[in-house]
Amino acid sequence: SETHFGFQKVDETQKARRVRGVFDSVAPKYDLMNDLMSLGLHRAWKAYTVAVANLRAGDRVLDVAGGTGDLARSFAKRVGSSGMVVHTDINEAMLRQGRDRLIDAGVVLPTLICDAERLPFANETFDLVSVAFGLRNMTHKDSALASMNRVLKPGGRLLVLEFSKVAKPLEKAYDWYSFNVLPRIGQWVARDGDSYRYLAESIRMHPGQAELKSMMKSAGFGHVDVHNLSAGVVALHVGIKC
Ligand code: SAM
Secondary structure, three states: OEEEEOOEEEEHHHHHHHHHHHHHHHHHHHHHHHHHHHOOHHHHHHHHHHHHHOOOOOOEEEEEOOOOOHHHHHHHHHHOOOOEEEEEEOOHHHHHHHHHHHHHOOOOOOEEEOOHHHOOOOOOOEEEEEEEOOHHHOOOHHHHHHHHHHHEEEEEEEEEEEEOOOOHHHHHHHHHHHHHHHHHHHHHHHOOHHHHHHHHHHHHHOOOHHHHHHHHHHOOEEEEEEEEEHHHOEEEEEEEEO
């Protein structure tokens, strides 16, 4: 059956391959591009997520689609040596960048290639699961949410940080920025306008605040809170497993 890769309709079997192509291509310049494109804001969005996570020493945490490891690194500091943070991603190139950066920061974590839609962990393993800017790229978002729910302990939380629907007065300016500025920065800096055009398109196609909330409820989260950040450019959804 069909799904979307950005604005393009593609066969489901193609989507994962195309997404892999994007992240293979952007991996070496990923962190620099994040800072440039978000004007550094992604750091504040992630810091907010870490604050909301409110981890304690000893907690077990899974970072899904962890990429270059920003969240995993901050989480690791909080759970201490009695806790555990597992850093995962489906893409080897991204994961390798992440592992190198973590080692440079003196942080050694279990790092694992895994598909969010089929997480290779036992039921009820983690206190917290996080996915930052990853859900948008997944083919079967429902299966991914269900799989993240399965590995959480009862009462555990899923934190989904993702682009969302921006407040109405900003829509035009935001669209102009995403469809004109982002691909140009991508072309200049990473020599890859196409991947950043996909980024803009995938942001537009991603479910907004209310829709994602209801998807999370359908996946088994009893209570879901939504925190809008930067006027809804990004939203943090916090789901509690009942
Ligand atoms: N979480 C990091 C961050 O916030 O900087 C990286 C986000 S990056 C935009 C999206 C990541 O999602 C990529 O590293 C990509 O490989 C990963 N990804 C895409 N589909 C995935 C899947 N099905 N399972 C796990 N990771 C996936």
